[in-house]
Amino acid sequence: MTSEEDSRTTARPGLFSDTEVTLPAYRIQWLAKLMYGNAFEIVVIAVIIANAVSLGILTFQDVAPSVVAVAQAIDLFAIIFYSIELLLRIISYGTKPWMFFCNPWNVFDFLVVLLIPFLSNGTVVFRLVRLMRILRIFRFLPEARILMLSMVKSVAPLANLAVLIGFLMFIYAMAGVYLFGAADPDRWGNLGTAFLTLTVMLTLENFPDAFLSGLDITPFALLYFLSYMFFIVFTVLNVLIGIVLNAMDQAREEVAKNPAPGSGAASVSPHEEELEALRTRLAELEAGYKVSPDHLRRIREELDRLATG
Template identity: 40%
Template sequence: MTVTAPRSERPTRTGRLARLVDSDPFNLAIAGVIVVNAIVLGLETFPTVMASYADQLILANNICYGIFVVELVLRFASYGRRPQDFFTSGWNVFDLIIIAGVWIPGVRENATLLRLLRLGRIARLLRFLPDARVLIATVWRSIPPLMSIVVLTLLILFIYGMVGWALFGEALPASWGTVTRAMLTLFILLTLENFPTYLEEALTVTPWATVYFVSYVLVAAFVIFNLLIGIIIGSMESAREREALREAKESGITGDAVARIHDIREALDALEADVQILRERDAGARE
């Protein structure tokens, strides 16, 4: 597992302290403490374990918290004469909220908020996983186009819900008695769960149920899911390109060079595909 500090933090920091907090051993050690903290939190959910080792678990949790505080102080100090740059990193702000949040008045007295903050420490593990950061960026960038998919899905559910209410509403009121019930039934069918059951019930009402359900599955389940997958894949590719471009800029590589490298990779992929096709044709000719 590769553990690295977020690249966005590095340009404004120099010196031994910055090299320390950006080093792989330091980040690997912090990631290990986060894992230990997660294990401790998990053990606290077992009443028998808490009955026997409550003091030890509380001590372990406090030690982990102390290490996180020291880490946060070191990261803040690593910015030297530009401490304001510490807040330009979203991960730094997140760490500050999670670690210092327990000292906000009222938080310590609220067991639910305190547990959420402690769980937030586990989420800090994502900070040290580059691939996880790409996935987070993918989800974030997928939100705007996903809104269009949501609107399209609601429109399809409403149209098919009205048709389903007209066809099966009187005979099957539990599932199709109102447009909202029909839309809920159709939403469940998006996962194809209980599809045979709903189809068999509907066929007792009208033979057109087959056309209705098959067309809905083709339009909603397959088309919408494929669009959703396409959006996520496109967003992931965009996130990876942005991550590569940012790393290249920090390494002194220009944007044009990155673009050329990307074009070369695409050309190599196309060449490999052509070679594979030629091999398959050659194997077929020999047979």
Template identity: 35%
Template sequence: METKGLQNFFWSVRSNRAFEAFVIVVIIASALLVGAKTYNISGNWRTVIYVLDWIITLIFLTEISVRFLGEKRKLDFFKQGWNIFDTLIVVASLVPIEDSDMALVGRLIRIFRVLRLISIIPEMRILMNALIKALPQLGYVLVLMFIIFYIYGAIGSMLFAEINPALWGDIARAMLTLFRVMTFEDWTDVMYETMVLYPLSWSYYLSFIFLSAFAFLNMVIGIVVNVLNEENDRVMLEEQGLTKVSLNEIHTQLNDIQSMLALAEAKRSNQE
């Protein structure tokens, strides 16, 4: 009973909004501390920053322990990827950052503690999960974009290499130049240079910009927004206790019901 009481206590602490807000403040303080270390600081302030760094590390360690002890089933704690990520970051932060061969590693790890904001704030978790789930679809878009870059790069290298070898000398340079055009970094200078010899070369640039900067960008936005909506629906279902029923299953069931209603309507019409 006493163990269960402690578990309920830790659960109430980890679910407390004030506790979450405190952890967010500590994460922000940790980020500011990392930035402060990049300046040339005197000895006294360096000691203060060193002490504060270890205080923040101990707070993170305590916070992870509270979250773990508050879990009703301890194995469930490690079934969530964000919990594993937080644990690895906190444990790795115990690496000394002064007078050690691992000092550089320790400093780099402390930079990544800022990413804990994603695991603490639910809305940011949803955004990151949606982005991760969208990566496979985005991969196909990137492949298609590479094909367009390659085709236009080959054409540009054949036509414009003599005009400016530094920009169009080979297909690799041509693709880098096209990336510059896609990002609108002084792309008109590149276009006007080739238009001296090829007056109609503007169509080459405008068609490429339409495909890369407009069409592909809208495809990427559409994929991310679609996955984000699905992730929001999934979270909403979990909050309603419907974690075992996926959206696809719900849509399938609705389609089956509609088919059955249509079949019943058809039978009734035949009987009449």
């Protein structure tokens, strides 16, 4: 191993994860360990929760001025705390501060903490965006990160599914206008009304009423509604569940590979590092170096101990 690899240390990513991460040599070790420590993360979570409560209090109208003042003070304190925390995390990257921005969660924190406060007094949209500060709590909850990441990964396949659903619903909406439009204009009078009716029926809401009403108009309603229910409603629901489950599996694998947001290194346990070093050493010895059988036996015993331990 190189001297840089020898100087690496390990740290736990925080309160909600048992996996250890390797800290690269360029990190400020004591500061990085502090940022990943349980005590510091408890403080950060407490500030995020207090900030969420204060933002909630500020939405009420009939609140005592003293309570409003306290809520505003907590909100201001949270912004200052987030800024200091962000600065310390960037400083902890030592000689390579740009590595901080290699992690998407760090970029998210940077934008939320530094940009949103300057926009908080702007339009309603920017006032809503400031609530994204609360989403930083997901950084400390692995399972919540998995759910959030799975939602992001589901966007592309869901967009393709939406195109397919839109095309099929267009066909069914046009057929509904032709079949039921003259007799039931409130539900099927034009393409827009038919689309609205079919959209509501995706949840099977008022499906019996529309079905029975259609049967009174034409016997083709039986084939129309049953095919819509089985081919659109049930199929779409199953495909939707499949997309979400697949995205969740992908997100779980990604979080497992990088459990500590912003660590700048892949997660490696000390046993795995030591085991890999011994394997490399054994391969070098067997490749051409003269070594006694007893020495090889001791190395193999150590490998077995680490592998089973």
